Amino acid sequence: MIQDILTYLTLAFAIVFLVKKFFFKKKKTNKNCGEDCNCQ
Amino acid sequence: MTKQNINVALIGNPNTGKTSVFNQLTGLNQQVGNYPGITVEKKVGFCKLAHNINANVIDLPGTYSLNASSADESVVIELLLNKNDKLFPDVIVVVSEVENLKRNLLLFTQIKDLEIPTILVINMIDRMKLKGISLDIPFLEEHLKTKIVLVSSRKNIGIEELKTAITTYKTITTEACLNASSIDDDYFNTLRKTFPNQSLYKLWLVITQDVNFADLNRKTLENESFTKSKSELKKLQQKETIKRYQFINDTLKTGLNIDSSIATDFRSKLDRILTHKVWGYLIFFVILFGIFQSIFEWSKIPMDFIDSSFASLSTAASENMPPGAFTNLIAQGIIPGIGGILMFIPQITFLFLFISILEESGYMSRVVFLMDKIMRRFGLSGKSVVPLISGTACAIPAIMATRNIENWKERLITILVTPLTTCSARLPVYAIIIGLVIPDKYLLGILNLQGLTLMLLYLIGFGMAILSAYILNKVLQLNCKTFFVVEMPNYKLPMFKNVMITVVEKTKAFVFGAGKIILAISVVLWFLASNGPSKDFRNAETIITSKTENATLSKVEIENKIAAYKLEKSYIGLMGKTIEPAISPLGYDWKIGVAIISSFAAREVFVGTLATIYSVGGSDNDNTIRNRMKEEINPETDQKIFNFASGISLLLFYAFAMQCISTLAVTKKETNSWKWPLGQLVFMSSFAYIVALIAYQLLK
DSSP states (O other): OHHHHHHHHHHHHHHHHHHHHHHSOOOOSOTTOOSOTTOO | OOOEEEEEEEEEOTTSSHHHHHHHHHTTOEEEEEOTTSOOEEEEEEEEETTTEEEEEEEOOOOSOSSOOSHHHHHHHHHHHOTTSTTOOSEEEEEEEGGGHHHHHHHHHHHHTTTSOEEEEEEOGGGHHHHTEEEOHHHHHHHHTSEEEEOBTTTTBSHHHHHHHHHTGGGSOOOOSSOGGGGGHHHHHHHHHHSTTSOHHHHHHHHHHHHHOTTSOOOOOSOOTTOOOHHHHHHHHHHHHHHHHHHHHHHHHHHEEEOGGGOOSHHHHHHHHHTOTTHHHHHHHHHHHHHHHHHHHHHHHHHHHHHHHHHHHHHHHHHHSOSSHHHHIIIIIIHHHHHHHHTTHHHHHHHHHHHHHHHHHTHHHHHHHHHHHHHHHTTOOGGGHHHHHHTTTOHHHHHHGGGGOOSHHHHHHHHHHGGGSOOTTHHHHHHHHHHHHSOOOEETTTEEHHHHHHHHHHHHHHHHHHHHHHHHHHHTTOOOOOOOOOOOOOOOOOOHHHHHHHHHHHHHHHHHHHHHHHHHHHHHHHHHHHOOSSHHHHTHHHHHHHHTSSSOOOHHHHHHHHHHHHHHHSHHHHHHHHHHHHHGGGTOOHHHHHHHHHTTSBTTHHHHHHHHHHHHHSOSSSOSHHHHHHHOBOTTTOSBSSOHHHHHHHHHHHHHOOOBHHHHHHHHHHHTSSHHHHHHHHHHHHHHHHHHHHHHHHHO
16 A cells, blocks of 8 residues: 555656656746856 | 166066066076065066166066956056055066967056056067967057067077167057047046046056955045946956957957968977878777777676666565565666666766867867868858767757857758757667677777777768758758857866866766656656556456466466566557557567657657666566667567667667757757747658668668
């Protein structure tokens, strides 16, 4: 039972992560940043 | 005749030979001391000149500009701004170096603005011939409004001329050589009105000194009409520097000529070989081949170690954890998925190590220059070389790097073709398939076939990129061209620290960037491979047991058959079976089909997907990823799935297919339209399919 709960939780995390990654990109917080990598 | 004492300040960038000039002027007549309150050394020497003039020669610390930001640099400014200092110079000698004149002249133009007679010494003239440098001295003297003396302090050339120039310093104009106040006329006019009797540039230096040294005690003035915020002043300083460099560039365009074809120094000789129209390419390809050989040779042992470690970890997890779905997820989904990406760390590390060494040593700039000649024939800008080469790491920053291409059509073509160059995400796919289908043998005793194949794949990617550019150039009727300027840095031994920082950062970015996606996809894939919608999936054991009742099979063989049957009836099996008719002409089974679909997010997911699928459906005997893939049999043909024909077909598919969502997103962003990324996707994917199909049908 616990194993099943953990499995479904992990699966849910994985799906949410992938959806967020590919469909809802985080907006940059610093307006002065360009498109360069590592600019927060 | 009465004796006259004058102060001569020697100022210059570090490493221009300023102290050598000082030594030549003063001989042993030197005093060394410290400036009060700080530990910066000052040197004052004495020099007897003609017309009974005695000169106190002050050797000031090396500084790059008058925008000082360190204690030793501020010493220079403090002396130049303080007329009451007993060492305040009557004449300034700015020492520059013939090979770095452009950089050295920034300080010179600033000093000229101080309205003190200034002589420009161009040192190390003995290297002019070696470097193929010629100077138009009358032109430079006219535009820089100064007296120029050519000196070689090492060979004691020009010192007497310098002494004569110092003697006659009063004839030198104190006029500035450019009008720096034009960067903000209103601001400088206000300053002029507020302090009518002061030198404008000295005022500017005092104000900006306050910015550069924030911890100074300062008085607040009542009249603040001329003040600006620190950030505004910093921006003005930057504008001033740009204006000065524009002036220097314009002046040196005529005043300085470098003809590298007549240069005779070691660097020039080496440049001539490395950028030679025959030897240059040959050396480049030998280096390239050496790199790909080493990537395979040196990575073998660590790769095997990581692969087998993860296999053991997976076995240990399933043996020691309590049985259940979560244990299976860890043992069959997460561990093989992570192992599938970590296994390629050695190869990625070696790739970036070599690229970083080539960049650090200065060779990469020569490659860019060399390849520019080819690029132009295919209608690309010379500036396209940088994105194409940096595309070997990742297409995303490479596409962003096209922003410095002024011509829109050239930029667009570069954006569209850059994803064809072999990025590091393709490396794991290439590595695993080459390892499976290309024998680890040597051609002519030295050429490793696997390394050779990898190099060919990189060349195919690059060749396809420039061929596509050529076609796009014709289709888009590109007529305009831009100029290509590349500065050749000096050759140097790569700094271990710099190389290591690059390698660690790039490898980390690859592992963590792709690793998180791979981990998440592994979890989803494991779930899809371990669950199925039909009764057949749930009753797999009963069905297989009844089918094999009469067959003499071992327990392990029956277990393998059950696992394979369950996988076939799982969600992922059904998905794979649906697309199988489309991919079977390419030599792929439904498992490879699933890996191709999942790796559409990112290419490197391909290996992780196969690792997960084979872990779910495989036996425990051949527990490494590569062994499982090697032993995989097509039940219809009874042949190995990964044979030479299907392997080459897969390699070519991945060489051309647009399997990267992030690249499409960046293309959309950079072109501001969906038209181009969609075109990219359709063209690259259909081309990849056709090439892979032809390759398999010819080779099978």
